[in-house]
Amino acid sequence: MIPQQEPDFNLNHLKLYYGKLFPFADLVRWVSYGNDGKHPGCDQSYLGRREFSFTLENDIYLRFQSFNNTLELENSVKEKSPVKIDIGPVYSVDPAKRYAYAQGENNVFAPVERELIFDIDMTDYDDVRYCCSGADVCLVCWPLMTIAIKVIDTALRDDFGFKHVLWVYSGRRGVHCWVCDRKARRLSNEQRGAIADYFRVYKGNENSHKKVSLTGAALHPFLATSYTNVLKDYFEKNLLTGQNLLATEERYEKILNMIPDESIASELRGRWQDSRRSSSAKEDINVVRWEQFKQVLQSGKHKAQGLRRCVEEIVFSFTYPRLDMEVSKHMNHLLKAPFCVHPKTGRVCVPIDPNRCDEFDPTTVPTLSQLIEELNYEGSISDIDGELNRTSIGNAITLFRSSFLQPLLKACKEEIENSYNLKLQQSKNSLGW
C-alpha cells in the first residue's frame, strides 16, 4: 500500500520543482503539434487557442487560461504555483477571450480539436480487488492497470491504426492515455463515443449484478485477441493467486453466483466445502479450484448455450479494463497534464512505456521531496539539463522525448508540409483556370 504521503507535498518544494525541473518546453512542443515552427503552413494561433486550467491551493479553479508560447506558460505557472495543471481542448477562438466572441448571434466558441483520452481509475475495480480499496493501490492490484494499458494500447494501434499514444501515471491510483494522432484529435464526440463503446464490455451499474455478458457463438476478434494474449494469463498466473480469488467461501460464492446453472454451482460448492479439509498445502488452493471450475464447465456435458461463455465471462469480469466513459466521449473534458505532482501522494505523473508497462512500479515513482533532496545534494548547478539528469525525473523526461515526442513531431512536420503543398497545388490549379 502507498500510504498517504502528505509530507511529500509542500508548496515551497512545488515552487522549486516548477522552477528547476518541470519540462515546460517539452509540454508546449507537444501540444503545439509542430505549429510553433517556421514553416508557412504552421497555424500560429494554434497553441493560443488551447485551454489550460490551474487548480490553486484551497481548490480555486482557474479555467480557460491560454498561452502563446513556453515562456508565457512558464511564467504563469511559476507565479501561481498551481497544485494541478489540466489540459483542455483547442477551441475555435482564444478561450481567454471567449466572452468577447460570444456576443454575436452565432456562438462561435466551441472545441475544435482534442486528443482522444482515456482515464482508468482503480476505484472502479473495487469489487474485484481484495488487497485495498478506494484511493489505495499496491503491487497486488496494480496488474489491473497493466492489463488495461496492454489491451487498450494494442487495440488503439492495431485496430484503430493510431501511432502516437502517450500513457501517464495519474499520480495515485490510475493511468491516463492521450491519443495524439491528427485524426484522433479531430474526431467528433459521436466518433469518440463509438471508440469508447468498442472498448466497453463491463456493463451494469449498482442495481444490476450482471457485470460482463458475452453472447454469440464467437468473441469479436478484438475481445478474442485480448483474452488469449493478455487477460487469460494475467488472471491465471497473477490475479487468481495474488488476490486469492477463490480462497474463502465469501469469495468463491461471488464467482459461483456468476454461473447461470444452479446445479453446477452447487456441485462445485459441495466439492469446495469438502476440500477445505482434504487439500494439501502443496498446491495453491485458488489454482486447484480454478482448474476444477474450468473442468466442470468445459466438460462435454455442460457445453450448453450460456455456459459456454461462463469461464470467459469470469475472466473478463476480473481483468478487463474499465474506462470512465464520459471522459473519452466528449471533447471538452479536462485531463491532468503529465509531470504534475499529485497533491496527495507527492508523486510525479510520469509517462509509462506501454511496451514495458509490466515493469512499472507505482511505489517507486519519484516523489516531490525525493527530487528536492536530490537537487540539494549536489548543490546548485545552473544548467537545466544537468539538473534533469541528476534527478530521478531525468529518465521520465527522456522516455517522454524519445518514445513519444520525437516521433510525434516528425509526423506533424510531414503533415504540415503535405497539407501546405496540397493547398499550394490547389490554388495554382484554380489560377490556371
Next chain:
Amino acid sequence: MEIVRPQSRRNFLSSSNDAVSVPTIPLYRSAPSLEVRLEEFESFAIDRLRVLKGISDGMSRGKKPEEMENLVKDLWKVNMRHQHASDVLNKDIISHFVLRLVYCRTEDLRKWFLSMESSLFRHRFRVLNAEAQRAVMEEFNLPYRAVSNVEFESIKEKLGQVARSMGQPAPTADAIFYRVPFEEVPELVAGRKVLISQGYAYVAMNQIVSLIATLFRSQLSKTLVLTNRKWTSSIREQEKHRLTPIVEALCSSYLGPDYSQSREYADISLKDIDQVAKNSFPLCMRHLFDKLKEDHHLKHGGRMQLGLFLKGVGLNLEDALAFWRAEFSKKVGLEKFEKQYAYSIRHNYGKEGKRTDYTPYSCSKIISSTPGTGDHHGCPYRHFSEENLRAALDRMGVNSRAMEDVLDKARNRHYQLACTLTFEALHGVPCDAGINHPNQYFSDSKKILQSKQKDSST
C-alpha cells in the same frame, strides 16, 4: 421552391411521370424548383410530422429493429400517399423541405429532426432492392472500394469471427465487403459489428445502410445549419405574414412540452419534498432521491438526472442548493460542497458557464443513458436487474398482480409502458397518453392526487 396561392395551381414537375416507376429515395440535396400550394405546404408537412413522431414514439418504447421496420413501413404508407401516384415523390420532397424550415431554428429542434429523418431514411433504404440501393450509393459518390479476393482470403477467419459473434453465418467467398475509415461508421464500431484493422472497418454489404445513413445524417446536419442562417437572415422577415406563422406553429404542437419551466404545480417547497417524492416521483427519480438520502452522495449522472427533474418540478435555485447541500455536506463536508458541487447546480439553472437553461431529461434520454459502476441514474425498468426492479416496485407499493405485468413489459423492453403500468397501479387511474417524461409523470400524478383530495373533502 415557390409557394403559390391555391387558385394559381400550375403543373408540378413536368417529368414527374417518369419518376413513378423508380422506387428510390430522394437525397434532398437542393430545394426543388416547383410550385407548392399554400395549404399543401402545411398539410404535407403535418403528414410527414406524423411519420417522424411515430418513429420517435417507437424508439422511446424500445422497439426492436424488426418492429421498427414494420412501424415505419406502416406510418409511411398511411401518411405519405397521394391521390396522384405521380405526386408521391413531390410530396416526399416538399414535406421534407418544409420541415427543414420548421426544425432548423434551434439546436434541440435540429437534433430531433436530424435523428428522426436519419432513422426514416435508414428504414427506407433497407427495404430497397439491391439495384436501388446501389443507385443511392452511386449518388453519394462513395470513394470506397470493395475488398479484393486476395485481401478477403487474408482476413476471412476474422470476418467469420465477427459474423459469428453476432449470431450470423460466416461470409462466403462471394460476399462483398467495403474497406472504410472507421470514423465513417461509428455505430458499427460502437457495437463491435465490424472487423477493425489499421484504422479501417470492413463493412459487409448488408451493413452498408449504416454508412449511407451516417453520410445522409452529416449532410442533413450541415444543411440544417445553413437553412437556419437563411431563415434568420431573410426568410423569417420576408414571409412574416404568410409562411412564418405556419412554420412557427408546426413544431410546437408535436414535440410536447420540454418541462424546462414548471407551470401548473410550480413551487414545491423543501419541507414537502419527502412526501411529494413518495407520492408523485417516478421510480427513476424516487430511486435517486432515496439513494441520495441514504448515501448523501450521487455521482454526476445521478445529480444531473435528479437535479434537472427537481428544477422542472419547480424547486427554485435557492431551495435546490439547500437541498443538495443538506445531503452532500453530511458526506463531503460543507466546504467541499460549496467548492465542487454548488457550481454545477447553479450551472444547471443557467447561472454559470455558458448560461444555458438546461431542460430536464426525457424518458428516451434516460433510457439511452449508460450508467456504470457506482451510478444510480438511468431507467430502472431498463437498467435494473429483475430482482432489484421487483424489490424497488415492492417498496413503491405496487401490488403483486400489477407487478407481473410491469416486469413483463420491462422484459420485453417496453420500458415506458412498464412505467405507465406502474403509474396506473399506484394511482388507480388509467394513463392513456403513456409516460414520456418523468416530469409528465409527476404533473399527472399531482393532478390525480389533487382531484382525489377535492373529491374526499366535498
